[in-house]
Amino acid sequence: MEQALSALTRPVRLLAAGGTIAMRGKRAVPVLDAAELVSWVPQLAAVPALHAETVLSLPSAHLTLEQALQIATRAVSAARAGEGVVITTGTDTLEEVGVMCALLYDGEAPIVLTGANRPSSWPGADGAANLIDAVAVAGAARADGLGALVVFGGEIHAATTVRKVDSTGPAAFGSPHTGPLGRVVQGRVWLYARPLRPATLELHTLAHRVELVTSVLGDDGALLGHAARNSDGVVLVAFGAGHLSEPLFEALREALALVPVVITCRPERSSMLFDTYGFAGSEADLRASGAICAPFLSPAAARVALLCCLAAGLDRDGIAARLAPWDAGF
Secondary structure, three states: OHHHHHOOOOOEEEEEEEOHHHEEOOOOEEOOOHHHHHHHOHHHHHOOOEEEEEEEEEOHHHOOHHHHHHHHHHHHHHHHOOOEEEEEOOOOOHHHHHHHHHHHOOOOOOEEEEOOOOOOOOOOOOHHHHHHHHHHHHOOHHHOOOOEEEEEOOEEEEOOOOEEOOOOOOOOEEOOOOOOOEEEEOOEEEEOOOOOOOOOOOOOOOOOOEEEEEOOOOOOOHHHHHHHHOOOEEEEEEEOOOEOOHHHHHHHHHHHOOOOEEEEEOOOOOOOOOOOOOOOOOHHHHHHOOOEEOOOOOHHHHHHHHHHHHHOOOOHHHHHHHHHHHOOOO
16 A cells, blocks of 8 residues: 555645544544644555645534635645645535535646544544545546545545435445446555536635525425525425425425526435426426426535535526536536
8 A cells, every 4th residue: 555655646735624534532523633634644654745734623514604615715726736635524514515626626636525434533433544545546647637526435436426325334425326436445546437527616705595495295385485585596305306296386486586496306316307297396397497407416515506606606597507517408
C-alpha cells in the first residue's frame, strides 16, 4: 500500500470538517483536527505531498447551508489550483455537501468526500481505511476529470448519484441507479465508468429556502400548499414512477403559480415514466404541469440543486435546463 501511495503524482489537500471520522470517546464527539487525522493513519506518511487543513469541527447534522458552502468553496479553490482534495465530514449530510461540490466545480483534479460510520475509538472503526482510499483517489492521475466523488468502503461513487444506504455499517454509501465508478485496492485506483458532470453554477451565498415534501398515503396537499406559500422553491417527492393523489396534484398546480417545483420519486432506484398511465395525477399530468422533473436525483440532492440554482439567479427555465440531465428525456 505504501508503495502505491508514494507513487501518487498530484499533491493532495485534506480539508477536515469534523464528523464521525474525527470523533472519539464513550459518547463520541469531534476531537481530531486535520493534522491529527493524518498522524492517526501512519500509511499516509508515504504520500509525497499531503497538506492538512482544518475547516470546521462539527457533527455534519449541525452543518448550516452556509457552512456547507464554505467547505465546498474551499475545496473548489484548492482543486482549481491543481490539488486533489479530500474532504472529511460526517455521513449524515455528506451526500448534500458532495452534490454542492459537484455543482460548483468543473476542473480536472478530483474533489473526494469521505468519512466514517464508526468512531475511531470503536472496534471495527472504518475511518482510517476510508481516508487512505480517498487520498489515493485524490492523488491519482487516472482520477482526472471525475469531478466530485464519494469514496467509502473501498468504492468510488459520483457525488451526484450517491446515497447513504446504511446508518451504522462500513458500507455506508451506494449509488442505486448506477453502481460505483470503480474501487480502490491497497492504494491503487481501478475505474470502469466515468460520471455525468453538471454545468457549473456561480454563487456566493445560499440565502433561499427550499422545502422538501414527500407524498404519503392519503395526502391532501395541505403540506405542499404551506411549503409553496412559505418558501422560494419546493422539491416534491412523488410516488412510484411519478404519481400523486388527486388532491396533491391540485396542490401542485397551485404551488407552481408561486414557486419552482422539482419532482423526484420515492423509490431508491427511481425513474419517472412519460405516458404509461392515464389516471389524474399520473406521470403525464406531472410532466405537463410545468414542474421540473429530476427523478435520477435523490430528494436530498434535488433540494441542494434547487438551492444552488436559485442562488445563481436562474429562473424556472434555467433551472429546468440545468437539471435536465437527471431525467430520461435528456
